[in-house]
Amino acid sequence: MSFLEDAAPASPGAAASRMAWAKVNLTLHCTGQRADGYHLLDSLVVRAGVGDALHVVPAEDLSLTVSGTRAEGVPTDARNLVLQAAEMLDAGAGRGAALHLEKHLPAAAGIGGGSADAAAALDLLSAHWGVPLPADTARLGADVPVCLTRGPQRMQGVGEVLTPLSALPPCQMVLVNPGVDVPTPAVFSALSDKNQPPMPDVIPTFAGFSDLIDFLREQRNDLAAPAIAREPVIASCLEALSDAALARMSGSGATCFGLYANAAQAKAAAHRISAAALHWWVAAGPILAA
Ligand SMILES: C[C@@](CO)(OP(=O)(O)O)[C@H](O)COP(=O)(O)OP(=O)(O)OC[C@H]1O[C@@H](n2ccc(N)nc2=O)[C@H](O)[C@@H]1O
Numbered sequence: 001m002s003f004l005e006d007a008a009p010a011s012p013g014a015a016a017s018r019m020a021w022a023k024v025n026l027t028l029h030c031t032g033q034r035a036d037g038y039h040l041l042d043s044l045v046v047r048a049g050v051g052d053a054l055h056v057v058p059a060e061d062l063s064l065t066v067s068g069t070r071a072e073g074v075p076t077d078a079r080n081l082v083l084q085a086a087e088m089l090d091a092g093a094g095r096g097a098a099l100h101l102e103k104h105l106p107a108a109a110g111i112g113g114g115s116a117d118a119a120a121a122l123d124l125l126s127a128h129w130g131v132p133l134p135a136d137t138a139r140l141g142a143d144v145p146v147c148l149t150r151g152p153q154r155m156q157g158v159g160e161v162l163t164p165l166s167a168l169p170p171c172q173m174v175l176v177n178p179g180v181d182v183p184t185p186a187v188f189s190a191l192s193d194k195n196q197p198p199m200p201d202v203i204p205t206f207a208g209f210s211d212l213i214d215f216l217r218e219q220r221n222d223l224a225a226p227a228i229a230r231e232p233v234i235a236s237c238l239e240a241l242s243d244a245a246l247a248r249m250s251g252s253g254a255t256c257f258g259l260y261a262n263a264a265q266a267k268a269a270a271h272r273i274s275a276a277a278l279h280w281w282v283a284a285g286p287i288l289a290a
């Protein structure tokens with residue numbers, strides 16, 4: 001399955017649409033913990049070309065409907081981050097909009113599905129209503145600020161400190177999710193050492209795919225061990241991706257990614273894994289350049 005084929009096109013009656021691309025943590029170092037319990041991170045974040053699609057048409061009242069391959073279980077009420085983003089932007093003014101979310105990303109999966117939807121809603125409604133983006137979008141979720149950006153980012157602080165990085169060399173990715181929800185707070189709590197080394201001060205510009213892989217091999221996802229201890233099937237996902245140049249978990253899991261030098265290899269791996277594990281969510285495509 002190709003990422004871009006997987007992404008739904010804008011629906012014909014929609015006034016405007018945005019894609020909510022999956023967020024992938026190529027690295028995730030936990031470097032400390034704040035007094036309020038939130039963890040300090042150092043993470044290289046990219047967007048994969050698979051995502052949800054959010055559409056808006058003008059309306060008197062604010063409403064949300066959800067469809068798509070992963071719509072089951074996604075709330076359509078005030079718990080949905082799309083509506084929380086709309087309320088944040090509207091700030092009590094009572095503006096209306098009929099929103100429709102096409103859900104393709106698994107939720108609670110370490111690829112920021114909810115956060116990407118919130119960022120898409122902020123961007124879409126900011127243009128639709130002609131109002132500026134609020135400053136403190138991290139209130140909606142630590143991953144929302146990075147989901148409002150494009151291109152590779154170094155993400156630090158608790159998610160709000162963002163440094164854009166040079167474009168990465170062309171790189172193909174396979175994402176694999178085994179269908180288990182991994183609650184982010186539980187994985188952070190189970191992390192025994194919360195003061196681990198950050199990435200190097202300077203993230204190099206990578207001349208080619210193999211330089212990127214060499215760099216990533218030296219980095220870590222500190223949440224992988226506690227996530228695997230909770231859900232051992234994550235180790236099976238990594239094993240399924242063992243033909244990749246590098247395979248790691250994203251975020252707090254359970255989604256794992258494999259990096260491949262070319263699209264044919266990535267597609268072949270995605271087909272092989274889909275055929276062997278019929279209930280896993282599998283997608284293949286490029287890391288988005290910008
Ligand atoms: C771990 C990361 C890495 O990108 O990704 P995911 O696994 O969620 O995709 C993010 O930091 C998650 O971002 P997000 O899911 O938006 O977090 P929030 O809703 O703000 O927080 C959920 C919970 O995660 C924990 N949390 C989150 C961020 C952070 N820097 N430290 C934390 O300890 C807290 O227990 C918090 O209550």
Ligand SMILES: Nc1ncnc2c1ncn2[C@@H]1O[C@H](COP(=O)(O)OP(=O)(O)O)[C@@H](O)[C@H]1O
Pocket residue numbers: 074075079080081082106107108109110111112113114115116117118184251252253
């Ligand atoms: N638009 C949305 N899509 C998916 N989940 C959502 C959405 N809005 C709220 N949620 C809730 O947010 C939780 C975290 O979802 P998500 O951001 O996909 O996970 P993660 O923190 O692992 O990246 C889910 O358990 C879900 O109930």
